[in-house]
Amino acid sequence: MVGGSLMSGLEATIAVERGELDLELDLFIGSDRTLALLGPNGAGKSTVVDVLAGLLPLETGRIVLDGTVLDDPTTGRFVAPHSRSVGVVFQGGLLFPHLTTIENVEFGLRSRGLSRRQARREATEVLGTIGMQEFADRSPSELSGGEAQRIALARSLVGAPTMLLLDEPLSALDATTRVEVQRNLAQHLAAFDGPRLLITHDPAEAFLLADEVVLIEGGRVTQRGDPADIRLRPKTKYAADLAGSNFLLGEAQHGTVQTAGLTVHIADRSLVGKVVVTIHPRAVSLHLERPEGSARNVWETMVTVIEDHGDRVRVQLGQPLGITAEVTPGALAALALTPGAAVWCSVKATEVVAQPR
Amino acid sequence: MIWRVAVGALLLAACSGGESERQLVVSAASSLTNAFGEVASAFEERHPGVSVVLNLGASSALREQILNGAPADVFASADEATMDAVINASAAAGSEVFAHNRLVIAVASGNPADVSGLEDLARTDLFVGLCAPSVPCGRLAALVLDTQGVVPAVDTYEPNVRSLVTKIGNGDLDMGLVYRSDVTGSSMVEGVGLPEDVDFANDYHIAVLDRAREPDLATAFVEFLLSPEGVAIVVANGLEAP
Amino acid sequence: MKVPTRRVTQSAPPALVALAVIGAVFFLVPVVGIVAQVPWRSLPEIFRSDIVANAVRLSLIASVGAVTAATVIGLPLAWVLARVDFAFKPLVRGLVLLPMVLPPVVGGAALLFGFGRRGIVGGPLYDATGFVLPFSVWGVIVASTFVAMPFLVITVEAALRTVDRRYEGAASTLGASPWTVLRRVTIPLVSPAVVSGLLLTWARALGEFGATITFAGNLQGRTQTLPLAVFVALETDRDAAVAISVLMMVISLGVLVSLRDRWWGAHS
Known part of the structure; x- marks a missing residue:
């Protein structure tokens, strides 16, 4: 499907430069699908929103939504943002501070030519369905973060847009509110039957809400796939950090990988050349003495940092590999580890995931 | 510093x-x-x-x-x-x-509005300026006009005689009553004399x-x-x- | 964490307060000085005179006219300066601010050279239509607008520069045309600046003297505004001058205080 022409959904080839950022990526989002654009700050995620919404014209590329060309510099076609039918939930909600809650919801209806009374009736109905009638006359400054986010979502949906863009919809919320709004968001995303683009820097959000994840770093796509795939086989250090995985670069040679510190055995004997190696922290076993057993990769190292996460403990190890192990609090107690302690670690060759770069 | x-x-x-x-x-x-x-x-x-x-x-x-x-x-x-x-x-x-000092009728050099005497001050098609009654040239002008029974169609009472002369010289005003000393030696304005009987002096x-x-x-x-x-x-x- | 229940009041540094008091007294002394001169007995008679009635009327026409003109041409100018990139923009901005630093009398003379009967624009206009700006109420409005409009332009331009433009983007994704965005989002967002800019413009126009007397002349009932009436009266009738000055203070204080309360009351 990638590379083909979709009759419905979003098909975008994007190339723009904005300040330091040089953005170049392709996006395909089928109808009824949620794609998460995941990346660190400054990766160009919000610029993608601006480009799709029409706030920033393309320099090169093409944006087609449900068969309609929205932006194509080669033909000079550019559909202005107000004619695009793209709903956007901006970072921070961006509710108009000079309007009340219901006036914010009405805004899109009035802009599209509804009379004052019709707009008020529809907006009241919308507030009713999300259970926020009593907030109608409040100013946005009087809303909590979660309430503002729900209003912002309702505002973007009243005009019945063809596509929905959500830019960091949960980033401004505290942890408790986030869970609640996230559930609410999941329902709305499921109910919306057009392409959905979720911009986020939080992998949990992306993995939970999206059908497909595109990783973007420095304006370029570094990996795309379904959430499980990226979690298990991260291709970049950033992706690995997101998934909590250990991440190494090396040179494969028929069953072994030469990394910076150590030669690591892998199961796949066919690989040759530059590879990305990931080792899940739970696959790393810790021992006080040199372990007997089947593990092919065994080396001695030192504990540098111990992070207690309650039901599990992350133990960072020093030279030669500098990876992280994850053990249960019970195991940690049995080993009596403290930072600075010498320790042996082992990883089965089958637990070492190597992918060509 | x-x-x-x-x-x-x-x-x-x-x-x-x-x-x-x-x-x-x-x-x-x-x-x-x-x-x-x-x-x-x-x-x-x-x-x-x-x-x-x-x-x-x-x-x-x-x-x-x-x-x-x-x-x-x-x-x-x-x-x-x-x-x-x-x-x-x-x-x-x-x-x-x-x-x-004596008053004269000041007009721009060459007398473009063809002013000939005090009675022209009453013409509404001309822009006429006088000195404000608070300054001596204004008081003298009032005295002159009073004696002659001329009711001028004044467009502005200037705060001093120099600004009146300047506006006449620049063509913003057509005529006004100023001192003879103000038109003497000026290349921008010239004077039209007053009749002997109203030639009051300051x-x-x-x-x-x-x-x-x-x-x-x-x-x-x-x-x-x-x-x-x-x-x-x-x-x-x-x-x-x- | 324990939250302190005591309301924290900001304590003012004494030196700052002392300087602030000097600042306030500096403004107060001249006001008290002129109020002490008020001829209370003859006040009603002075205020009933034609001179004062005419001057009040002209001052209101001139200041409201300047505010109207500034709204119609000053607001678009502020918007263009804040939002459109074009060559020589610093020069244009400097041009707009020029009347604020130019002595008003010089401004009036410059207006004569531009819009006077022999001016570069006023000349052809006069030849074609016979219309002359100086020595008319229109001239008073032009002079007042010239010196007062910069206050609106700089205030609103600064506000437009600081307003979060993402709101405008949000509005356009909600289907608002550029004109609707301007009307329903941009202008409301900068409305506090627009209001204070208009108030400053109005106040400056009300007190305008130099450019008016130079460009528009001084004729009771046609071009003599309150400041001109004060000027003439200062040299002939001191009581009237003091009375008119105090009247101006009362009018402007009344308008500024009441509008301030209406527009900014919620924030103070």
């Missing part, structure tokens, strides 16, 4: 010219602009080390300045009433008449002010103005000998 420079600049401004030179401040009616400019130069020539500072304005405005304590050594007013107010307020002991008064900082110089200036040489300069600038 900036602070020090600013203070230095202030000090410099305050002191400049005050060290080696003696200053004589002459507040004079604006109709004396040309005449007193020449008188001052001639006076400075005779008194090396003396600089005459001319403060020109409407006589009434100068009167207000003097009565409010503005520093001045000599006051020259364009009429008697204004000088009387200064004397009555005990700011000067007495005054002397040093010149007369008496120009000069006085040494009681609060003069340079009373001797002030007296010398007045004496020079009344000397044949001073009178000659004044007459050459369109005024009449006393």
Whole structure:
């Protein structure tokens, strides 16, 4: 499907430069699908929103939504943002501070030519369905973060847009509110039957809400796939950090990988050349003495940092590999580890995931 | 640094010219602009080390300045009433008449609006200016118009005679009543004379002010103005000998 | 964490307060000085005179006219300066601010050279239509607008520069045309600046003297505004001058205080 022409959904080839950022990526989002654009700050995620919404014209590329060309510099076609039918939930909600809650919801209806009374009736109905009638006359400054986010979502949906863009919809919320709004968001995303683009820097959000994840770093796509795939086989250090995985670069040679510190055995004997190696922290076993057993990769190292996460403990190890192990609090107690302690670690060759770069 | 420079600049401004030179401040009616400019130069020539500072304005405005304590050594007013107010307020002991001035109808050079006499002041198709009644040339104009029974179609009462002359010269106004001295020697305006019977003259008064900082110089200036040489300069600038 | 229940009041540094008091007294002294001169007995008679009635009427026409003109041409100018990139923009901005630093009398003379009967624009206009700006109420409005409009332009331009433009983007994704965005989002967001800019413009126009007397002349009932009436009266009738000055203070204080309360009351 990638590379083909979709009759419905979003098909975008994007190339723009904005300040330091040089953005170049392709996006395909089928109808009824949620794609998460995941990346660190400054990766160009919000610029993608601006480009799709029409706030920033393309320099090169093409944006087609449900068969309609929205932006194509080669033909000079550019559909202005107000004619695009793209709903956007901006970072921070961006509710108009000079309007009340219901006036914010009405805004899109009035802009599209509804009379004052019709707009008020529809907006009241919308507030009713999300259970926020009593907030109608409040100013946005009087809303909590979660309430503002729900209003912002309702505002973007009243005009019945063809596509929905959500830019960091949960980033401004505290942890408790986030869970609640996230559930609410999941329902709305499921109910919306057009392409959905979720911009986020939080992998949990992306993995939970999206059908497909595109990783973007420095304006370029570094990996795309379904959430499980990226979690298990991260291709970049950033992706690995997101998934909590250990991440190494090396040179494969028929069953072994030469990394910076150590030669690591892998199961796949066919690989040759530059590879990305990931080792899940739970696959790393810790021992006080040199372990007997089947593990092919065994080396001695030192504990540098111990992070207690309650039901599990992350133990960072020093030279030669500098990876992280994850053990249960019970195991940690049995080993009596403290930072600075010498320790042996082992990883089965089958637990070492190597992918060509 | 900036602070020090600013203070230095202030000090410099305050002191400049005050060290080696003696200053004589002459507040004079604006109709004396040309005449007193020449008188001052001639006076400075005779008194090396003396600089005459001319403060020109409407006589009434100068009167207000003097009565409010503005520093001045000599006051020259364009009429008697204004000088009387200064004397009555005990700011000067007495005054002397040093010149007369007469009104003329001022028009732009070449008389483009074809003005011939006072009755043209009533024309509504012309832009007509007079001096404000608060200044001597305005009072004299009112007197002239009253005697002649002319009701002028005035478009503006200018705060002093120089601004009236300037507007006529620039073509913003078509005509106005100004002093003969204002049109003498000007390339921008020319005068149309008034009939003999309404040719009232203003008496120009000069006085040494009681609060003069340079009373001797002030007296010398007045004496020079009344000397044949001073009178000659004044007459050459369109005024009449006393 | 324990939250302090005591309300924290900001304590003012004494030196700051002392300087602020000096600042306030500096403004107060001249006001008290002129109020002390008010001829209370003859006040009603002065206020009933034609001179005062005419001057009040002209001052209101001139200041409201300047505010209207500034709204119609000053607001678009502020918007263009804040939002459109074009060559020589610093020069244009400097031009707009020029009347604020130019002595008003010089401004009036410059207006004559531009819009006067022999001016570069006024000349052809007069030749074609016979219309002359100076010495008319239109001239008073032009002079007032010239010196007062910069206050609106700089205030609103600064506000437009600081307003979060993402709101405008949000509005356009909600289907608002550029004009609707301007009307329903941009202008409301900068409305506090627009209001204070208009108030400053109005206040400056009300007190305008130099450019008016130079460009528009001085004729009771046609071009003589309150400041001109004060100027003429200062040299002839001091009581009237003081009375008119106090009247101006009352009018402007009344308008500024009441509008301030209406527009900014919620924030103070």
